[in-house]
Amino acid sequence: MTARADKVHLGREHLIGLLRQMLLIRRFEERCVELYSAGKIRGFLHLYIGEEANAVGVMQALGPEDAIVSTYREHGHALARGVSARAIMAEMYGKVEGTSRGRGGSMHIFDAATRFYGGNAIVAGGLPLAVGLALADKMQGRNRVTACIFGDGAAAEGEFHESLNLAALWKLPVLFVCENNYYAMGTALARAQSQTDLARHAESYAMPAEAVDGMDVVAVEVAAHRAVAAVRQDGGPYFLENRTYRFRAHSMFDPELYRGKAEVEEWKKKDPIPRLETWLTEAGLLHADDLPRMEEAISAEIEDAVAFAEAGHWEPVEDLARDVTTPPGRPEREAAA
Amino acid sequence: MTTTTYREAVRTALREALTRDSRTFLMGEDVGRYGGTYACSKGLIDEFGPERVRDAPLSESAFVGAGIGAAMAGMRPIVEIMTVNFSLLALDQIVNNAATLRHMSGGQFSVPLVIRMATGAGRQVAAQHSHSLECWYAHIPGIRVLAPGTLEDARGMLWTALQDPDPVVIFEHAALYNMEGELPDTAGPVDIERAAVRRPGRDVTLIAFGANLHKAMEAARLLAAEKIEAEVIDLRSLRPLDDATIMASVRKTRRAVVIDEAWRTGSLAAEVSARVMEQAFYDLDAPVGRVCTEEVPIPYPKHLEDAALPQPEKIVAAVKAQLGARA
Numbered sequence: 001m002t003a004r005a006d007k008v009h010l011g012r013e014h015l016i017g018l019l020r021q022m023l024l025i026r027r028f029e030e031r032c033v034e035l036y037s038a039g040k041i042r043g044f045l046h047l048y049i050g051e052e053a054n055a056v057g058v059m060q061a062l063g064p065e066d067a068i069v070s071t072y073r074e075h076g077h078a079l080a081r082g083v084s085a086r087a088i089m090a091e092m093y094g095k096v097e098g099t100s101r102g103r104g105g106s107m108h109i110f111d112a113a114t115r116f117y118g119g120n121a122i123v124a125g126g127l128p129l130a131v132g133l134a135l136a137d138k139m140q141g142r143n144r145v146t147a148c149i150f151g152d153g154a155a156a157e158g159e160f161h162e163s164l165n166l167a168a169l170w171k172l173p174v175l176f177v178c179e180n181n182y183y184a185m186g187t188a189l190a191r192a193q194s195q196t197d198l199a200r201h202a203e204s205y206a207m208p209a210e211a212v213d214g215m216d217v218v219a220v221e222v223a224a225h226r227a228v229a230a231v232r233q234d235g236g237p238y239f240l241e242n243r244t245y246r247f248r249a250h251s252m253f254d255p256e257l258y259r260g261k262a263e264v265e266e267w268k269k270k271d272p273i274p275r276l277e278t279w280l281t282e283a284g285l286l287h288a289d290d291l292p293r294m295e296e297a298i299s300a301e302i303e304d305a306v307a308f309a310e311a312g313h314w315e316p317v318e319d320l321a322r323d324v325t326t327p328p329g330r331p332e333r334e335a336a337a
Numbered sequence: 338m339t340t341t342t343y344r345e346a347v348r349t350a351l352r353e354a355l356t357r358d359s360r361t362f363l364m365g366e367d368v369g370r371y372g373g374t375y376a377c378s379k380g381l382i383d384e385f386g387p388e389r390v391r392d393a394p395l396s397e398s399a400f401v402g403a404g405i406g407a408a409m410a411g412m413r414p415i416v417e418i419m420t421v422n423f424s425l426l427a428l429d430q431i432v433n434n435a436a437t438l439r440h441m442s443g444g445q446f447s448v449p450l451v452i453r454m455a456t457g458a459g460r461q462v463a464a465q466h467s468h469s470l471e472c473w474y475a476h477i478p479g480i481r482v483l484a485p486g487t488l489e490d491a492r493g494m495l496w497t498a499l500q501d502p503d504p505v506v507i508f509e510h511a512a513l514y515n516m517e518g519e520l521p522d523t524a525g526p527v528d529i530e531r532a533a534v535r536r537p538g539r540d541v542t543l544i545a546f547g548a549n550l551h552k553a554m555e556a557a558r559l560l561a562a563e564k565i566e567a568e569v570i571d572l573r574s575l576r577p578l579d580d581a582t583i584m585a586s587v588r589k590t591r592r593a594v595v596i597d598e599a600w601r602t603g604s605l606a607a608e609v610s611a612r613v614m615e616q617a618f619y620d621l622d623a624p625v626g627r628v629c630t631e632e633v634p635i636p637y638p639k640h641l642e643d644a645a646l647p648q649p650e651k652i653v654a655a656v657k658a659q660l661g662a663r664a
Contacts, residue, residue, distance in 0.1 A: 067410075069406075098443070099443065100441060100442050100443035100445070101443030101444065102443070103440055103441055103442075103443050104441045104442065104443070108441045108442070110441070110442035110443065110445050110446065111445070112442075112445040112446065117406075117409065117446070118438075118441070118442065119441075119442075120434070122429060122433045122434075125402070125429055125430070125433055125434060127399075127402070128398060128399045128400075128401070128402020128403050128405070128406065128430055128434075129402055129403075129405055129406040129409070129434060130406060131399060131402065131403045131406060132402060132403035132404060132405055132406020132407040132408070132409070132410070132414075133406040133407070133409065133410045134406075135403055135406065135407045135412075136406065136407040136409075136410030136411055136412045137410065139362065139388060139407070139412060140410075140411065140412070158398060159398045159399060159402070159429070162394075162396035162398055162399030162400075163396075163399045163402070165394060165396065165399070166393070166394065166396060166399045166400065166403060169394065322444070323439050323440045323443065323444035324439070324440050324478050324479050325439070325479065325481075325502075325503045326439060326444075326447045326502035326503050
């Protein structure tokens with residue numbers, strides 16, 4: 001575990017909080033798998049299991065005024081950002097009470113209140129949006145950061161390169177977070193990239209960049225604080241490559257023919273949750289009954305979310321065409337802000 | 338009245354937008370120092386500065402997406418894509434993001450973005466610079482599509498489009514920029530909802546938009562010499578289509594020819610034609626006719642390009658075929 005805790009004041013309560021958030025994401029998604037098998041959640045379901053340290057670590061460095069642009073593997077980002085578990089679960093059910101009135105499902109969680117701009121399901125499609133959010137902040141003189149999260153697959157898209165260049169060229173406050181889990185769906189990084197050291201792409205756009213152990217929540221948090229501070233101070237972008245791994249298949253449809261069990265088992269030894277647990281226990285910060293209590297509270301929160309989603313409502317079919325365009329007299333939220 | 342050009346009308350509209358709304362900025366390739374590929378923004382960088390008349394690198398996807406993001410965060414961007422041909426490099430952002438974000442977010446985020454682009458053929462610039470893909474965009478729910486074919490609309494549609502809380506795509510036909518005419522000194526914002534009857538007539542309805550409006554008007558003049566009075570409708574808005582104006586005219590003339598510079602297959606002309614069948618079939622004296630571009634990539638030599646595109650003579654022939662079908 002990285003011993004930089006002093007710099008970001010990582011006290012016991014804070015560290016326990018990190019553990020709790022990672023565990024919430026893990027248990028939430030495990031419950032999603034059950035609900036998927038039960039036919040309650042349909043469509044695509046991309047699990048974040050194994051990668052929790054990244055969402056939890058990065059969100060610690062952002063304030064409520066900052067924005068997040070995420071991908072279709074975003075349950076963890078949304079939960080760590082503070083989007084309600086109830087609304088996320090209801091969204092996966094497709095109920096009106098969901099974050100996006102059920103119109104988006106698992107891949108399209110949006111939440112204006114926490115400035116969570118999705119839930120974008122075209123690989124690299126969110127990067128230009130993040131550049132634009134940051135451009136608006138710069139033009140309006142607002143000292144805000146837009147965190148743009150994407151995977152290693154995005155680095156092969158033109159939009160990745162165009163966006164990095166634009167953000168660096170115009171000196172825009174974007175924190176690019178590449179969650180490199182070494183697979184673009186089933187294609188291993190080395191089979192898709194001539195340069196597998198993804199942080200070096202950012203350097204070629206004259207952007208400060210660093211690679212981080214994405215299986216270590218404290219390392220991620222420390223790096224994120226450093227990166228966000230640099231963005232706030234210089235106004236320009238910063239690039240984090242978080243090296244991580246997803247323990248589960250790409251989606252529920254993925255038979256995982258492209259990687260061996262031994263490789264997955266090797267990465268599971270780096271599981272960020274037991275890693276932090278062990279460290280806290282050894283440091284005497286986690287007591288014997290802390291974890292069971294935490295599990296119990298998380299389980300209650302998740303079951304509450306499931307009950308909320310179950311009790312939610314289906315949007316009437318008469319409202320099918322709702323929100324294709326903006327109804328007259330409905331100002332958008334940002335304009336009112 | 339002032340004598341002006343379509344290009345100057347666009348520029349006046351841009352200047353008005355930048356002056357009236359501090360949230361507005363123009364972004365695109367060569368809009369600043371170069372003055373716009375078609376000189377529409379000439380001089381604006383000196384008036385409004387490089388922040389608000391913002392030259393972008395040749396990254397259509399990124400700067401269109403940046404326009405979407407900036408719109409969601411309270412700005413009112415006008416993104417210029419040099420031509421519709423290059424807009425294909427930004428289709429992902431327009432179709433997957435701009436058009437879907439409001440619906441997909443359950444109504445939380447609107448995208449008040451205006452995208453302008455040049456379109457069309459007729460200048461001997463060959464197959465990769467001559468597309469008319471308005472119908473591709475008009476296919477997509479969540480965006481409004483406009484085609485200013487007159488000086489008034491070039492001058493007036495932009496401001497109205499900027500007031501729309503959702504994405505608007507404006508197609509300016511490249512052959513129109515040099516078009517000269519009179520514009521009242523009081524010219525300003527116009528509606529973007531309705532089609533317009535540009536010439537009244539009783540014998541046949543010609544339905545067109547953009548530069549082809551003027552080919553339809555020329556055809557109407559040729560027909561008038563033969564005592565055939567064509568009514569000419571300028572669609573103006575390609576999505577949504579103003580069915581009411583179209584049907585009112587067709588019910589009166591009982592015949593319709595749709596003129597569209599797109600290829601016939603899957604064209605907007607096909608859509609308009611289908612709507613007339615659906616809504617005014619029993620008022621028709623003849624099947625709806627179409628004058629579209631021949632199904633070839635646009636060739637470079639003038640005689641072949643002319644042969645590929647809709648022309649007044651082809652419109653006249655299509656009308657006569659309709660009248661020949663008179664019982």
